[in-house]
Amino acid sequence: MVEKPKRVLALAPMPPEACAYALARYSRSPDSIRESLDWVRRHDSSRFLEHYYFQYGHASIADLGHLALCFEGVSELAATEIEDEPLWDGQAKSSRYQDFSRAPAVIPPELTPAQTQTYLRIAAQLLATYSRIHEAVSRLLAEKLPRPVDMPEDAYRRNLAARAYDASRYLLFLGVPTNVGQVTSIRTLEKQIRRLAVSEYAELRELAEEIRAALAAPPACAWYEGSPAEAVAPTLARFAEPDEYQRSVRERLREWARDHLPPPRGEALTAVDLIRPLNQEADAVATLLYPVTDRPFRELYELALEWSPARRREVLELAVAGRGERDELPRAFRSAPYAFDIVMDIGAWRDLHRHRRCHQYRQAFTDRLGYDVPPLVAEAGLQREYRDAIEAALAATAALPAPAAHYLLPFAMRSRFLFKMDFAEADYICRLRTGVKGHFSYRRIAWEMKLALEREEPELGRLIQATPPWIEDPLRR
Numbered sequence: 173m174v175e176k177p178k179r180v181l182a183l184a185p186m187p188p189e190a191c192a193y194a195l196a197r198y199s200r201s202p203d204s205i206r207e208s209l210d211w212v213r214r215h216d217s218s219r220f221l222e223h224y225y226f227q228y229g230h231a232s233i234a235d236l237g238h239l240a241l242c243f244e245g246v247s248e249l250a251a252t253e254i255e256d257e258p259l260w261d262g263q264a265k266s267s268r269y270q271d272f273s274r275a276p277a278v279i280p281p282e283l284t285p286a287q288t289q290t291y292l293r294i295a296a297q298l299l300a301t302y303s304r305i306h307e308a309v310s311r312l313l314a315e316k317l318p319r320p321v322d323m324p325e326d327a328y329r330r331n332l333a334a335r336a337y338d339a340s341r342y343l344l345f346l347g348v349p350t351n352v353g354q355v356t357s358i359r360t361l362e363k364q365i366r367r368l369a370v371s372e373y374a375e376l377r378e379l380a381e382e383i384r385a386a387l388a389a390p391p392a393c394a395w396y397e398g399s400p401a402e403a404v405a406p407t408l409a410r411f412a413e414p415d416e417y418q419r420s421v422r423e424r425l426r427e428w429a430r431d432h433l434p435p436p437r438g439e440a441l442t443a444v445d446l447i448r449p450l451n452q453e454a455d456a457v458a459t460l461l462y463p464v465t466d467r468p469f470r471e472l473y474e475l476a477l478e479w480s481p482a483r484r485r486e487v488l489e490l491a492v493a494g495r496g497e498r499d500e501l502p503r504a505f506r507s508a509p510y511a512f513d514i515v516m517d518i519g520a521w522r523d524l525h526r527h528r529r530c531h532q533y534r535q536a537f538t539d540r541l542g543y544d545v546p547p548l549v550a551e552a553g554l555q556r557e558y559r560d561a562i563e564a565a566l567a568a569t570a571a572l573p574a575p576a577a578h579y580l581l582p583f584a585m586r587s588r589f590l591f592k593m594d595f596a597e598a599d600y601i602c603r604l605r606t607g608v609k610g611h612f613s614y615r616r617i618a619w620e621m622k623l624a625l626e627r628e629e630p631e632l633g634r635l636i637q638a639t640p641p642w643i644e645d646p647l648r649r
């Protein structure tokens with residue numbers, strides 16, 4: 173019997189630039205993939221990528237090569253910035269699995285030796301209180317929640333410990349170390365390097381350089397026998413330049429906001445405020461100003477609606493001035509029907525930040541919006557100790573230079589974040605993040621999002637099958 177020719181061919185993992193070249197050539201020649209691979213073996217992928225991707229800007233070619241990268245011993249702050257790409261796949265190590273006795277804190281490179289001492293002293297105090305609270309809350313939970321007969325002892329201990337971490341993690345701070353593993357296309361990786369290279373945080377700027385160095389060298393970890401000698405992605409290492417356009421837009425908008433905005437309205441804080449921005453121009457203006465101010469989105473949107481067209485144009489033009497042929501418009505020009513302006517603790521945001529089918533904007537981390545006390549901490553009688561640790565950290569941040577001072581902000585601190593999305597993503601987030609396995613802090617936010625949608629869009633909002641925060645199953649993970 174004649175064997176049917178294979179129609180589906182799996183390729184062994186390849187260097188990402190060679191893979192991009194092979195697949196790009198495959199789509200532009202009559203050859204089979206086998207011939208394209210032979211061709212690529214005999215030709216220089218670097219020259220192809222340099223020519224078509226970096227010089228002609230055929231951006232989609234770079235979507236054809238993927239790469240796994242791991243970041244070890246970076247701060248939680250750096251992890252959130254690394255993850256801040258919509259087309260990004262990855263996971264960060266949960267703080268539950270991090271051994272803080274080995275590496276308590278990532279030191280922001282901006283700090284002087286004297287400031288570093290203060291930083292490490294406060295970091296040690298926060299971590300010591302974190303451990304004490306974890307122990308006390310674990311004991312409290314063991315008293316309150318006896319082991320169900322059908323639950324193995326080790327699963328029971330694990331679940332109790334996880335719940336206790338839910339409370340103690342409020343004392344972790346943005347400078348604690350974590351690990352991130354990511355898989356991205358080289359197109360996303362280029363954007364990531366360019367963005368990190370103009371970050372306001374020195375750690376991120378250093379990481380951008382370290383990524384380039386890792387790409388210019390053979391892989392640090394090999395799967396198959398014998399380490400490959402080829403550089404991982406040499407063309408990307410050479411051509412990914414800092415995104416100066418993004419940096420200049422940020423600086424211009426910040427200056428404009430400082431000089432032109434009226435005094436703040438000073439309204440009461442709302443955890444979740446849902447706005448449906450129907451005017452696209454005012455929406456873009458408000459979204460451009462949001463990350464460079466500390467105003468609620470509603471206030472900025474209403475201001476932009478009141479302004480003359482000429483004033484709105486001023487802001488819009490600041491955002492496109494100096495834009496190069498290959499520069500993407502700032503993220504603020506992306507819109508969606510629902511804008512959720514959320515005031516939540518940094519810990520809850522770290523989790524919600526991971527949703528990619530939405531557009532996210534963050535204001536500077538702050539100590540102005542207060543902090544939360546988890547009910548279990550109060551129940552364990554440790555409220556005073558908890559507050560003292562946080563207040564000491566806040567006092568120390570006041571003496572550190574911005575933005576490096578953010579590294580000492582505990583996860584308990586509230587900040588302001590804007591999430592724009594369509595109904596499908598709102599449904600996804602509300603269902604997933606109200607589930608009983610989740611952290612009580614983001615469960616409350618996701619529940620508030622559903623309630624806000626129900627008020628604005630009763631017929632759609634009622635379709636969301638979310639779990640109310642009062643339904644609990646603390647022994648389920």
Ligand SMILES: Cc1cc2nc3c(=O)[nH]c(=O)nc-3n(C[C@H](O)[C@H](O)[C@H](O)COP(=O)(O)OP(=O)(O)OC[C@H]3O[C@@H](n4cnc5c(N)ncnc54)[C@H](O)[C@@H]3O)c2cc1C
Pocket residue numbers: 258259262263264265266526527528529600604605609610
């Ligand atoms: C209980 C719990 C524990 C967790 N623990 C950890 C942890 O320890 N470490 C960690 O790193 N993360 C953790 N996460 C986060 C998790 O890994 C996800 O990052 C997060 O839940 C986002 O969900 P998502 O990827 O399903 O969806 P989203 O990013 O919201 O995307 C929604 C859907 O759209 C799809 N999608 C996304 N982008 C696109 C696109 N551009 N085009 C088409 N489809 C797209 C997704 O595949 C998904 O199906 C945890 C989450 C939960 C709920």
